[in-house]
Amino acid sequence: MAEWVPRAEWIRTQPQALIAACVFVRDEHDRVLLLRYGPGQPVAGEWWLPGGMLDHGEDPLTAARREMLEETGIVLGPALRFLGIDHRADVDGTGPVLDCFFDGGILAEETAVRLSDEHDRHALVSVQELAATPLVASPATLVALHSAASSGSCAYLREGAPV
Numbered sequence: 419m420a421e422w423v424p425r426a427e428w429i430r431t432q433p434q435a436l437i438a439a440c441v442f443v444r445d446e447h448d449r450v451l452l453l454r455y456g457p458g459q460p461v462a463g464e465w466w467l468p469g470g471m472l473d474h475g476e477d478p479l480t481a482a483r484r485e486m487l488e489e490t491g492i493v494l495g496p497a498l499r500f501l502g503i504d505h506r507a508d509v510d511g512t513g514p515v516l517d518c519f520f521d522g523g524i525l526a527e528e529t530a531v532r533l534s535d536e537h538d539r540h541a542l543v544s545v546q547e548l549a550a551t552p553l554v555a556s557p558a559t560l561v562a563l564h565s566a567a568s569s570g571s572c573a574y575l576r577e578g579a580p581v
Contacts, residue, residue, distance in 0.1 A: 434513065437516050438481075439469050439472060440470075441467060441485065442560075450543050452467065456537055465541070469489075470485045489537060499520065501563055501566050502574060503517065503574060505575070517575075521566075555578050558578055559575060559578040
């Protein structure tokens with residue numbers, strides 16, 4: 419029989435992961451809103467969804483709303499739907515990352531995007547254009563999220579691919 423271990427010691431033995439929150443938004447033409455990382459960023463010139471790491475004590479939904487506002491100037495409506503999760507075992511040597519994705523709904527045509535200093539461009543990209551777009555992660559991730567958003571389902575991903 420295993421010996422009892424104090425809780426604080428047991429917690430130190432448990433897996434640790436970073437958590438990120440991203441927002442998947444489409445326009446009336448079913449194109450996905452992507453942001454391009456600007457000069458000086460670790461992934462400069464690559465595109466991805468609005469989002470980022472959680473702040474200390476922040477939950478993923480709150481982080482998604484905050485990141486969307488910080489990175490685009492867009493305030494999301496009250497009804498954000500959980501869209502999916504992606505488990506990546508090791509991201510650039512940081513260890514495991516869990517990306518939580520939320521469906522931000524349909525972006526109205528007249529919505530202005532105000533970029534943060536982190537990004538230098540935004541674009542609305544069709545699913546067909548994703549393969550030719552330099553993305554931070556796999557196009558399969560965005561295709562799976564698009565499918566989940568369109569069908570009202572949820573995507574469970576491992577390393578960017580549906581499981």
